[in-house]
Amino acid sequence: MLAFRSGLVRVLASRARAPQVCTSFATGPRQNDGTFYEFRTYYLKPSKTNEFLENFKKNVHLRTAHSELVGYWSVEFGGRMNKVFHIWKYDNFAHRTAVRKALAKDKEWQEQFLLPNLAHIDKQESEITYLVPWCKIEKPEKEGVYELATFQMKPGGPALWGDAFKRAINAHVDLGYAKLVGVFHTEYGLLNRVHVLWWNATADSRAAGRHQSHEDPRIVAAVRESVNYLASQQNMLLIPMSFSPLK
Template structure:
C-alpha cells in the first residue's frame, strides 16, 4: 500500500493557480506584446540607412564650351539704291574698324538674300567686345567718316553670338576666289545632347574629297537658340551645284542626312561672294 502511494506521488500533479494570478499574468503578457510592436517602427527609423548609389543627372544639353572666344555674326540689309555706295564706303573705311578687333570675313550675299552683307568678327571675351564698342563710339573718325554715312544706307541690322562647335576648327579656304555658302539650320529644342551627333555626322559626310570645304561649324549663344551654321567654300557656283547633285546619289551622305533631318525644323542657304577687303577671299 505504501509502495502504491509513493509511485502515485511521483506522477505529475495538476497545479491549480488562483484565478486572479492567472489574469494578472495574462495582462502583463499582453502589455509586453503591445510594447514590443510599438517599438518596432522606431527601431526601423533608427536603423542607419543602407548605402545607395545616386544616379548622376545630366544637367547640360551638350559638350561644354572650353574657350571664351566667340564669333559675332552680323547681317546688314541695304537699301537697294544704296548697295553699291555702301560697299564702296565700307571698302574705303573698313580699316578704321579693323584697328579695334579682328575681322574674319566680309561677304556680299548673291543668292538667298538680296542687298545684304554678312560679316564675322572674332572676340576673346565679352569684356573685350564691350571695350571695343566703347572705343569705337568715342572714335571721331569712325563716327563721322563711316557711321554717319553708312547708317542711312541700311534698312536693318542683325547680330548673333556664336561659338565653334567642339569638333570644328576655323579653317582657311584652299585658295583665294571661289564662292562661299552659309547654311543655317534651326534644330529642335533640346540642344546638342539631343541632335548633336546626328548633325555632326551629316555635316562631316559632306566634308570629304570631291565635295565642298568646310571652313567652320558654329552654334548660337545669343539670337535664335538651337541654331547651327556651317560655312563652306566651293571653287564656283557651278561646282557647288555639281556637289549637290552628287550628294543626292551618295548612299553614305543620304543615310547621314536622313537621320539628321529628324531633328530639323528649318534650313536656309545663302551663296556669298567675298568683298575685296575681306580677310577670307
C-alpha cells in the same frame, strides 16, 4: 515597407549607373575659351548699296584696328537682295564691350564711315555664336564662293541632336563634297540654331557636288539621321568682298 525600400534602392542604383548625357557640341575647348563670333547682317537700301560698300572698303582699316574681321560677303542668292553679312571675332564679352566703347570715341571712324552711312541701312541683325569644339576655321587656299547653311534644330539642344548633326557634316567633309570653313552654334539669337559655312570654287562646282552627294548612300544615311531633329533650313550663296579676309 521592406519591399518598397528594396525597390527604391534598385532605382537609385540604376540612376547612379546611367551614363551622363553629353555631346561634343557643348563640352570641350569651348568651355575654357571665351572666344566668340558675332554674325552681323545689314539690309541696305538698293540705291545706296554700292556707295555703302565703297565707303567701307575705303575705311575698313579704321574698323579692323579695333577687332578682327573674319569675313565680309554680299548675299547673292537665298535671301533678300542688297544684304551684306560679316563675321567679327572677339576674345570674350569684355573685349567686345571695350571695342564698342572705343568705336564710340573714334572720331575718324564715326565721321568717315558710320555717320555718313547710317541712313543707307534699312535694318541690321546680330547673333553671338561659338565655333563648335570639334571644328576650327579653315581658310581656303584660293578665292571662291561661300555658302552659309543655317539649320534650325528642334528644341532640346546639342544633347539631343549634336552628335547626329556632327556625323552629317563630317560625312560631307570626309567624302570631299565641299570644303568646310566653320561650324557655329548660336548663343544669342534663335536657340538650337547652327550655321555651317562652306567654300566652293564656283557656284557650278557647288551645284555639281550637291547633286552627287544626294546620290551617295553614305551621305544619305548620315543626313537622314540628322534630319529627324531638323525644324527648318536656309541656304545663302555669299560672294566675298575684295576686303574680306576670307575670299
